[in-house]
Amino acid sequence: MILAFARYYYAAAKDGLLWRVFAHVHPKFKTPDFSLWMQMLFSIILAWSRNLGQLTSLVVFSGAIFNMLTVLAVPLMRVRKPHVIRPYKVWGYPWTIIIATISFLIILSNNFFDDPVTSFIGLGIPLIGGIVYWIFKYYYHPINTN
Numbered sequence: 001m002i003l004a005f006a007r008y009y010y011a012a013a014k015d016g017l018l019w020r021v022f023a024h025v026h027p028k029f030k031t032p033d034f035s036l037w038m039q040m041l042f043s044i045i046l047a048w049s050r051n052l053g054q055l056t057s058l059v060v061f062s063g064a065i066f067n068m069l070t071v072l073a074v075p076l077m078r079v080r081k082p083h084v085i086r087p088y089k090v091w092g093y094p095w096t097i098i099i100a101t102i103s104f105l106i107i108l109s110n111n112f113f114d115d116p117v118t119s120f121i122g123l124g125i126p127l128i129g130g131i132v133y134w135i136f137k138y139y140y141h142p143i144n145t146n
Helices: 002-014 033-049 052-080 095-114 116-140
Strands: none
Touching: 002 033, 033 052, 052 095, 052 116, 095 116
């Protein structure tokens, strides 16, 4: 499953939101080889710099951020695009959104107080990703500004 993340870098590079070298595909195996190598290098750096508990904390913290943002996207998209037909309904809306958001905030705060350094790293990685995304979207790829 973790190797699937290299496909994200590949797709971002194909869309012009990351350096083109990340879109390179191995001629024989048809895999995004540069993306896999960069992911491997980053994973080695993380494994050498943290212990297993810190790595787990990092994954939980970053994952909780993204999961909470996904949950919060439901009411946001309902407000921004009320005319879109939705093929399914969120059970217990809006209470399930509120309960899930509070649960993620509890997980994030618990993780933060337990290991603040790793939590800041877990917050910094998506922040750096957002900055890189913004730079590529508006500086290197100005066509997609909407």
